[in-house]
């Protein structure tokens with residue numbers, strides 16, 4: 430179990446709600462990353478894969494049975510994983526984490542500055558291949574329609590998968606591929622191997638942590654009308670132009686898009702509560718697929734060992 434040495438205060442706006450939000454992250458003695466919604470009588474929500482809702486398409490949301498939820502936890506979770514913190518209390522006064530700069534960079538730096546104390550993350554060793562395909566994602570008819578409209582607008586075809594395979598306990602080796610009709614993205618792949626070493630953490634900090642989330646400018650109006658993307662601006666989202674051949678703000682790397690997918694995958698995998706040891710292939714992956722592959726992994730104890 431590892432936690433922070435001191436409390437960390439983080440304020441900002443939620444990317445979907447557009448509302449100001451304050452978080453107070455406190456060291457904890459109990460296992461798990463636990464949110465408390467201070468605006469809802471401190472309703473408790475464990476940030477774990479089995480509390481992730483299935484219907485939110487652009488982010489990872491955790492909720493509890495009484496309906497309290499916290500949206501867009503993935504970048505925060507990725508930063509927690511990279512500093513090795515699996516135990517913290519997060520008081521939050523709204524339904525969504527602050528988006529900050531749209532990446533994991535600011536979270537990560539604040540966490541490094543705060544310092545951590547404890548042992549190592551528990552290892553979850555994948556023993557059998559598990560795959561989640563986009564055709565398996567269960568969504569209700571309204572969500573399906575929303576997906577369809579957004580994909581239609583973006584000209585995307587939905588046929589992706591996320592696969593976990595055994596790799597002799599060598600770490601979490603992620604290979605992500607994006608396939609977009611928009612020229613500025615096109616086909617992009619990026620690989621990242623995390624083995625717990627300082628070197629692999631430095632690679633994350635240098636080459637991945639700053640990669641921002643992205644969206645099509647033409648979709649913003651639609652999203653905003655449907656209660657999403659209200660806090661999005663040029664400081665926290667890469668906006669693709671209407672032609673899809675460029676961006677309205679400057680890219681850090683040409684393949685910043687797929688690098689961001691690595692952050693999302695790391696954050697989502699950490700809802701397992703530990704360090705997944707597997708090769709992870711994400712082809713046109715999504716938060717829903719990341720979550721489904723974890724649900725499938727943990728559905729059968731023969732799929733994994735915890736050490």
Ligand SMILES: [Zn+2]
Nearest residue numbers: 503642689693
């Ligand atoms: Zn993201």
